Amino acid sequence: MPRTPEANQRIREAQRAKILESARSVFARKGMEATITDIAAEAQISLGLAYRYFADKEAIFSELVKQTVPDDSAGFQKLVEMPGTPGERLATLISSIVGARGQREPLEAHQLLHHALNANAMPEEIRELLGKRYQMLLATMRQLIVEGQATGEVAPGDPDQLVAVMSACLDGLTRWALRDPEQFRTYVPDAQIVLRLFQPLTDEKKASEQS
Amino acid sequence: MPRTPEANQRIREAQRAKILESARSVFARKGMEATITDIAAEAQISLGLAYRYFADKEAIFSELVKQTVPDDSAGFQKLVEMPGTPGERLATLISSIVGARGQREPLEAHQLLHHALNANAMPEEIRELLGKRYQMLLATMRQLIVEGQATGEVAPGDPDQLVAVMSACLDGLTRWALRDPEQFRTYVPDAQIVLRLFQPLTDEKKASEQS
Structure with a gap:
């Protein structure tokens, strides 16, 4: 059975939240030298998938600061x-x-x-x-x-x-x-x-x- | 008439003080990126002469901090x-x-x-x-x-x-x-x-x- 659009939306939101959470601890540890590769590794997802959610490291960082x-x-x-x-x-x-x-x-x-x-x-x-x-x-x-x-x-x-x-x-x-x-x-x-x-x-x- | 040893000593001390004073303003302006070349230029002396007084930039810096x-x-x-x-x-x-x-x-x-x-x-x-x-x-x-x-x-x-x-x-x-x-x-x-x-x-x- 294919997933409903609502289920897809939930999955996307959860994925995005997971990337942000991982980024928070990577930035805290490595400072601005952290790369999007580090963040993807922390979130245990592929680099390609990370890029589907955020254009670059700066976009992740901006989002984190806005939350903070x-x-x-x-x-x-x-x-x-x-x-x-x-x-x-x-x-x-x-x-x-x-x-x-x-x-x-x-x-x-x-x-x-x-x-x-x-x-x-x-x-x-x-x-x-x-x-x-x-x-x-x-x-x-x-x-x-x-x-x-x-x-x-x-x-x-x-x-x-x-x-x-x-x-x-x-x-x-x-x-x-x-x-x-x-x-x-x-x-x-x-x-x-x-x-x-x-x-x-x-x-x-x-x-x-x-x- | 040749200079007396005392006169030579006085000249050396004045030269050294001038290098230190110049270094102070160069460091204040450029931070640790200042080079000994910058310092010599500020003191209006040749690089070679600067090296006769101090082995390197760090030696000048240490002396300045000790004075400070x-x-x-x-x-x-x-x-x-x-x-x-x-x-x-x-x-x-x-x-x-x-x-x-x-x-x-x-x-x-x-x-x-x-x-x-x-x-x-x-x-x-x-x-x-x-x-x-x-x-x-x-x-x-x-x-x-x-x-x-x-x-x-x-x-x-x-x-x-x-x-x-x-x-x-x-x-x-x-x-x-x-x-x-x-x-x-x-x-x-x-x-x-x-x-x-x-x-x-x-x-x-x-x-x-x-x-």
Whole structure:
């Protein structure tokens, strides 16, 4: 009995997913030097079959990055509108970023991006996507900082400077997580330390600085 | 009149210094792809003359790194023994690191190291020197943190964790300074923000976290 068109479609989708999954681990292991031959071998399919699904390695890579970096504008919007004080929402945002660095899966995804950026092998379309998403993260952070300064939960000062210092620190933490995931996981739970970057001075300290 | 041996010595030293200075700007511009030919051209001397002072590019590079990363053990020791509270000495240490990133000269030196590390072109001897110096910095920081926790100036918690988070943040700041020195300089003066990573909670906040 011949297969129905629906069954064929399911098989194609499963095949495609399998190639992407294999590619993810090959890229994580070999970086941008991975070839489509490596990916086909990992997926235990022929090279010819791999080419029926993707035109080249770059197409596979682009698809992976799109899966990894979902369009999160809705997520940021939800965060801004969440109940709780601005300081609490800021804590949620930073904790989720720091926490994600300690988990295996988002970390591998990050490793993938890191490889691509370092190898200057990032397709333009993907580079734009990432840039947009990063800008959205910074804008969300900035908005919560400004609101948090109004409630007194966030230290006063130029919000752009606070955003810049925090994002540099998050960058440093990410690089640490990529370099030594085991060590990072031992330390990671404490996003509270990172959040102190936004913390207003104690009254005692304020007095001693003014004196 | 023939030149005296002293005069010859002076000329040789000036020549050597000129080669090193030229090499510094060539390495800063071209990274580890710079050749000894580039360096000779920059110094406006012949290639043959350059080779009379240095066996190869690596020898020039090693010398530059040694100049850049002085043996600072005495400096760290002095800092630990400085008058003032541990919190104040910690502030001096962190401010001097953050401040240095905003200055052109130490930044160029850092750029040099960064190039070499990325290109895996760091001679073993220099790699060890850098590793030692970095460990000494971390040990100094750790000691001041422990002392600062005893005086209540530094937030309680695992000192190794505090050292790790601070050094990740400093790493992120350094990368930012290397990527965009102009933007960094606009923001740099505020080491106070970075120092908040060590700041104890306000009494108010402490109370709300315990509730």
